[in-house]
Amino acid sequence: MPGACDAVWRTTRGRTRGECVGGRGRAVSATREAIAGAHSIVVKIGSSALTSLVGGLDMDRLDALADAIESRMCAGSDVVVVSSGAVGAGLAPLGLGRRPRDLATKQAAASVGQLALAHAWGTSFARYGRTVGQVLLTADDIARRTQHRNAQRTLDRLRALHAVAVVNENDTVATAELRFGDNDRLAALVAHLVGAEALILLSDVDGLYDGDPRKGHATLIPEVRSPEDLDGVVAGAGGALGTGGMASKLSAARLAADAGVPVLLAAASEASAALAGASVGTAFAARPTRLSARRFWVRHAADEQGSLQLDDGAVRAVVADRRSLLAAGVTTVHGRFHGGDVVALLDPHGQPVARGVVGYDSAEISVMTGRSTLELPPDMRRPIVHADDLVPL
Ligand SMILES: Nc1ncnc2c1ncn2[C@@H]1O[C@H](COP(=O)(O)OP(=O)(O)O)[C@@H](O)[C@H]1O
Numbered sequence: 001m002p003g004a005c006d007a008v009w010r011t012t013r014g015r016t017r018g019e020c021v022g023g024r025g026r027a028v029s030a031t032r033e034a035i036a037g038a039h040s041i042v043v044k045i046g047s048s049a050l051t052s053l054v055g056g057l058d059m060d061r062l063d064a065l066a067d068a069i070e071s072r073m074c075a076g077s078d079v080v081v082v083s084s085g086a087v088g089a090g091l092a093p094l095g096l097g098r099r100p101r102d103l104a105t106k107q108a109a110a111s112v113g114q115l116a117l118a119h120a121w122g123t124s125f126a127r128y129g130r131t132v133g134q135v136l137l138t139a140d141d142i143a144r145r146t147q148h149r150n151a152q153r154t155l156d157r158l159r160a161l162h163a164v165a166v167v168n169e170n171d172t173v174a175t176a177e178l179r180f181g182d183n184d185r186l187a188a189l190v191a192h193l194v195g196a197e198a199l200i201l202l203s204d205v206d207g208l209y210d211g212d213p214r215k216g217h218a219t220l221i222p223e224v225r226s227p228e229d230l231d232g233v234v235a236g237a238g239g240a241l242g243t244g245g246m247a248s249k250l251s252a253a254r255l256a257a258d259a260g261v262p263v264l265l266a267a268a269s270e271a272s273a274a275l276a277g278a279s280v281g282t283a284f285a286a287r288p289t290r291l292s293a294r295r296f297w298v299r300h301a302a303d304e305q306g307s308l309q310l311d312d313g314a315v316r317a318v319v320a321d322r323r324s325l326l327a328a329g330v331t332t333v334h335g336r337f338h339g340g341d342v343v344a345l346l347d348p349h350g351q352p353v354a355r356g357v358v359g360y361d362s363a364e365i366s367v368m369t370g371r372s373t374l375e376l377p378p379d380m381r382r383p384i385v386h387a388d389d390l391v392p393l
Pocket residue numbers: 045046047048049084202203204205207208209210211212213214233234235236237238239240241242243244245246
């Protein structure tokens with residue numbers, strides 16, 4: 001069997017990993033250089049890039065994507081694939097003419113389609129002698145620390161064995177409450193999980209526009225350096241096969257930015273250029289200082305077990321002054337939870353303003369609310385949520 005990189009070596013010869021080849025006359029920014037030079041990448045491929053309503057899975061498009069990914073791997077980068085398309089691939093075999101709306105039919109379609117999808121990726125990468133491993137995750141797997149570590153270990157070992165991990169949501173067991181919501185978010189969480197240096201989102205659109213390009217004139221935004229660059233941008237719904245549309249890609253880009261991971265949004269038809277470091281699509285800069293793994297988990301991954309309502313002074317203290325939350329500023333306890341759980345912190349109108357890890361059970365906090373630290377017994381004088389465990393939204 002040929003070595004996994006033999007077949008594509010001819011096309012990548014002469015280009016060292018991470019060399020940013022530019023293109024379309026655009027100046028190459030630090031963000032694009034970081035993406036071009038990333039040693040470890042998560043590539044997310046949307047349903048619209050892999051499937052069509054009438055034909056189901058499109059093997060030619062899937063092969064072209066595998067070619068581009070293999071090429072980048074042979075140039076020295078580790079790649080994890082997050083592939084949507086299970087529901088889309090399951091429609092035709094079940095005689096369904098459009099994407100179902102109800103969860104049970106979606107799950108049935110996903111169970112049929114995931115089999116075809118995994119087989120298609122396996123067959124495609126087999127052309128290069130490359131082995132594929134399927135990793136199906138639920139939101140709970142990422143939220144719970146033990147499962148989180150198990151998933152991390154599996155992905156890491158697949159990488160060490162030179163296999164490509166193909167990740168998707170475990171649609172058949174994910175209930176409405178326990179879903180990632182969309183694979184853009186899953187991909188950003190996986191990027192954090194594997195410590196990726198870049199996230200590439202491949203879709204049926206060639207980047208972010210200031211408005212939905214299907215609705216008339218819109219201008220491509222080549223780079224998003226800060227949230228202000230998104231002022232006035234209208235992120236619309238997706239196509240007939242997609243789930244979250246542009247809004248979910250923007251929130252995934254924000255999530256990745258918090259993890260210190262730059263993002264490239266590009267067309268799947270330009271995958272080869274996008275993966276080779278050309279200046280296509282829209283590049284999103286990462287935050288200059290990434291959230292610590294613990295704060296990232298509190299902010300984005302953990303499930304909320306309850307919430308605490310705060311008075312105005314406490315909202316100011318935790319959000320503006322980044323101080324710990326004390327019992328005196330808590331007005332109401334919602335839900336039942338234990339010390340160590342993640343809860344939402346709400347302003348007096350019930351709007352979430354932060355998330356944090358509580359130091360006490362809900363029953364204990366109920367008797368502490370509104371009392372100053374000196375009024376409390378000595379074993380209850382620690383903050384309700386310590387500043388280190390608190391992340392403003
Ligand atoms: N501001 C925007 N810029 C670019 N595309 C947009 C925008 N608003 C809405 N869209 C639409 O979002 C779609 C991509 O989202 P989606 O269908 O969910 O893709 P995927 O299946 O790749 O996840 C595009 O087809 C595009 O028409």
